[in-house]
Amino acid sequence: MPELPEVEVTRRGIAPTVEGEILRELVVREHRFRWPVPAELPGIVAGQTVRKADRRGKYLLLDMASGTMIVHLGMSGSLRHVRADDPPRTHDHVDWIFDRGIIRMHDPRRFGAVLWHPVAHGPILEHKLLANLGIEPFDPRFDGEWLYRYTRGRAPAIKQVLLAGDIVVGVGNIYASESLFRAGIHPVTPAGKISRMRYDRLAAAVRQVLASAIESGGSTLRDYVGVGGESGYFQLNAQVYDREGLPCRVCATPIRRIVQGQRATYFCPRCQRS
Template sequence: MPGRILRRLIVHEARLRWPIPAELPDRVGGAEVLACGRRGKYLLIRFAQGTQIVHLGMSGSLRRVPMDEPLRKHDHVEWLFDEARFLLHDPRRFGAVLWHPAEAGPLEAHPLLAGLGIEPFDPAFTPGHLHAGLRGRRQSIKQLLLGGRIVVGVGNIYASESLFLAGIDPRLPGERLSRPRSARLHAAILQTLGQALESGGSTLRDYVNAQGAPGAYFTLHAAVYERAGQPCPRCAAPIRRIVQGQRATYFCPGCQKR
């Protein structure tokens, strides 16, 4: 998209998680895309007059398709360029296409972005940064990772896997992580996310990439996630499943210490 003129933004269904602003097609039609970026799970399409904030929800996808490809059910928004066409497909309508006008101030101040933690591959995300963020936090370490206030991108699968790799019980209060254990968890997060990226990510089974093709699933390589009752790959103890904050957590009671 960057450097191309968006000829038309076509909204077929505006009732997503939040209604798509009715004036948005007129605001961006005929405008050049200056840059594309990402913050947490939000995709950012920047124009001179503002930024589109796009979220894929639980099972949405943004894919590039041939110019003459027929719309599928649940294709709700189109970005039309001279030689490119992108479709937002969102069966559950949990996604979003929002607008942050330039006159509203810095994009980082938008309510959806302002509270997000640091990106995991940002050089500023260090063991010390993680340890400082956990200081005084009585919530479980698993919930703190999912909250996205300290670091973004560590979703439910990655949190369980990272904690297993670091040998930390997911129920442990964040404030009880020492500096050495914080360093182990920091390294485990980077290793887990790196492996997931190499294998195409992990998400719901209907995940597709930008070309509409399914990815390889990190879940196939998971050590504990969705393996309740199976032997731990380290000590052979049965993997346990508990629920934390309405999300399933998998861990080894033998290897992961409180």
């Protein structure tokens, strides 16, 4: 699933094509996504200018005068630049046509979304999909104190708490394993039992890991590619993720794999003892 780094890489990739530009046409070849694409949406947005391409968590937000288009890449989606004469492939479901180019959405599993939030419904951040998201990891307020404060009394494992997204957004499965390794925290440690000092290390690790992933173009495990068709390569330099049985790059202890909430977790039993 594309996580925060992949979505941020996508946002940066489409911004030069869409920001300040008129959306000439929205072509919807398939309306059946996780939530159906509103049938009236092409008529609403055609001719409007995209004022800004923004992001909240894993949601892309295309801001226009009368509302905001919400785009989610789901489990297998991606956006890419195409030429006007490029015929749609199988699973190419939506085109955004601008003077500077065409952005095309590819989503084999159709778990993504293209939705509309009109200005009349209030601020976009109050939309039901966004209202309960945690803080952005690059927000200046996000630090060890933030994690410590919002984990008091929480018994679930810290890995699960990071994935929940109600305290901080965007720390997906790969990035949670990598952040916990950098912070020296065992992934099954109850979130409420971690000290403030250790949360300082974890907050710093989260920012470092996500920044590195964005710089690397995200992670490509299955379907994700950038807007130019390029693969992300963060996973190639992962310290623990998908390295079960291989020596830890720090202490040479074999990396272990466990399953938490049906998601694979990787860790070093020596570097992350508790």
